[in-house]
Amino acid sequence: MSKVIRTDIPLLIIFFSGIVLIASYFFPITQLSLAEKELSRWGIILNAWAMGLGATSLYRWHVGEIIKKTPGRWMYSVWLIIVMSVFIVVGFVWTPSHRVFVWLGDAFYLPIEAAMNALLAFFILTASHRALRARGWEAAILLLAACILTMTNAPIGEAIWGGIPVIGKWILDIPNTAASRGMIICVAVGTIALSIRTLLGYERTQVGVQ
Amino acid sequence: MGRPVHFTTGMGFLVHAEGPQTVAGMAVLGHLARLTARMKAKLIITIMNPETIPMTEAVVEAAYKAEGKEEDYKPTEMILFLSSSQQAYVSGAIGVMHREKIAANIMIGPFFAETLQLIEAAAYIGAIQVGGTARTMNLAFMAAACDYTLLGEEIFAAGAYISQDPVLLGSLVGQDLFKYLAVILVVLGSILVNLGSPILRSLLRT
């Protein structure tokens, strides 16, 4: 009994929800497309509730930090909980499109996220210095393509030599596109195969069965 | 106890067209968690997408149970949801890597712009890195910097290889058949197009 409710039912849920969505794509039956619409809506709802799970986890973790008085970190946890709570209270009391909430987002969320994105520029500089080395001839091709494309995207590349953007465009259009297509085809095969294995219950790790 | 192992599925979508990549990552995590349970090594999983929290917990718990090490399974210390904002997650994950001085960094799933930063941070600490994603555009960084990289489709086969389950291995043959089919279609279609007949093209388009 315990196996049925703990393992078999979850596997059946995977099977039916997946099959309905796939079948509705191939067979234009009204009932199926209605079921598909319904399931997509459920997906949005589940996803939204998961966010609540995330918020609770984060809240639990940081309250723990504060209780333990983790040196050097707990005061930041206090601040984090304040910021999070202000957002949630404002968003719940007014609406997310209310100007106070929008202002909060503009002031405390977006600039930091954008600045952290800018840090990536420094990361890629050190990464290209460290990782792009002609260790063998294959790595040399990678290196060469990376350099040419870097210069293609910058006007100075063209100023140095008119051929750079021509070669860069060729790399992008021919070998890059072709290899990308080959990989996309294989990824599609792999995705579909894994999906079928999961639907049929062969891959069951994700429901917690070893 | 030595230095810990860090695992992440990156963006970790589940209710999404890229969901199967997360499932593929979980298959690897299941195996990894059994190994860390057996060897009493510390395992840390950082999460960006809250959708994967219950799944990750179920997978790791089952693995520790299977190894008879239930008492070592501590979800609040092992499974850390950091943030659903990409950059905030990354800076949190880098913080975890630095504090815990991780020995290995394993990243399998749908990866986006976080790839480069995570790899750079782990390289700075000197961790062994295994990367794999079917999001081809972030594969370049893994290929250039990881010790082992699973390229695209290979992540979907990883679980089957590790499990050595005959049915799963058998399905890899099926995967190969479809790839041969793709090759045949490309070659045949190109020949037909050159002979002036786009029949295969229009047939596949419908």
Added chain:
Amino acid sequence: MNFKRLDRRYLHLLLIAVTVFPLLKPMGLPISIGVHSRTLYDYIQHLPPGSVVLNVFDWGPAQIPDAGVGAMAITQHLLSLPVKIVAFSQEVSAVMMYEYTMSRIKIPPDKKYGTDFVYFGFIAGLETALAAIAKDVHATFVKDYYGTPVEQIPMMDKIRTVKDFALVVETTNTGTHVDGFLRQWKSPYGTPIAINIGAVMVPTYLPYYPGQVLAVIAGARGGSEYELLIKQPGPGVASLDAVSTSHLLVIIFIAIGNIQYFIEKRKRREER
């Protein structure tokens, strides 16, 4: 100098220096026009008068210097022609980018909100919503961004289904948005889709050209080309000098890394 032990902080400082300098003192390196920008420009230029273009704002503040450049230039171009613009967003954070764009471009005096262009704000549901819009525009675009019901917007009277749109311009840095339009609009109805995306997404979407997409406008570079095409050089063109210098720095450091690598390799061989 031993670059291996070189503190990475100097590297960081150097990068800031080479980017700030050309921003303050532009050098004005020449920019050539690529085929994608040219294709989209010509296509828009030759749209029959009265055509409707769906201009999708799916970019956030991080994209202002990247895909945003193209979004502003293309919107400016559309406004200068006798076509109608319907705009909306699939991302919450993109809503403010509409206002950002409209407050920075020149709206010709004869163009009026509601008769020539309209914005429907954030529409939830991603791909599901796109499929719904294709079938019935009014059912999904119930009210515009300012709360006016769609029936009271004069230009929307004749815009009912996907068939009424002559072109989609999607500006984003997220593949999901593009895929949604390709699957729900391009595949079933054949609506031309032009994508204007951050440079990082370009290799991923080039395979879809020319079959599935009309053009791929590549981030700041593509946007700057478009600025030049409409003869209004703006922030994109201004940033390209800094792009040049920072890219040159990357190349120099790759070269240094490799020289170091070969010197070390030779040393190791000699020691043996």
Added chain:
Amino acid sequence: MADASLVWLSAIFTIMVLSFLYKENPFYRFAEYTVIGAATGYWTVMAAKNIVDAGITPLVAGSYVLLIPAIFSVLMFSRYTKRYAWLSRYSVALMVGIGIGLSVRTYIHAQFTEQIVATMLPVVGVPWYTAINNLISIIIVVSTVLFFIFTREPKGGFKVITQIGRIGMMFFFGATFGTTVTTRMIYLIGRLQFLLFEWLKLSG
């Protein structure tokens, strides 16, 4: 759009984050914890809006079938109890099922057949350079696909083919690396433009 307080706050946070380049410091950590709290709060509110719009409003209006996802969602939280933790498998299963359904639908068409069709290229009756390029494209696509064959050892002629696939992929990796450099630099330039021109009001 931007009032002075926003510009100042943005500038201060930007500098706090960039201070990480010198070393990890309390200012950076303050900004980091701020964005984690803000992002989680922001997305929780958005999620709540989605729950209300997609789940509760139609439910109240009589769409009782929405009780099902509501129950599955609540089951997710069973992980906080030790005894009923297994119940969350049900919600995981539903999410996996929907994800797989969405995925198979999209991959079969847009990723599998469309890419195959796009590779059926003409080699005769086109200018010679197009012919060569098309031929190269077909060869690389085919050899990349064959590179991923699991059941055949790369030996002899087959090894040569997979080698070609590898070369193609190296071009792809290089190209992505190169374009990524551009995007990352542009982000930085964007922030610097903001600091220089909108905050300090210098002129370029």
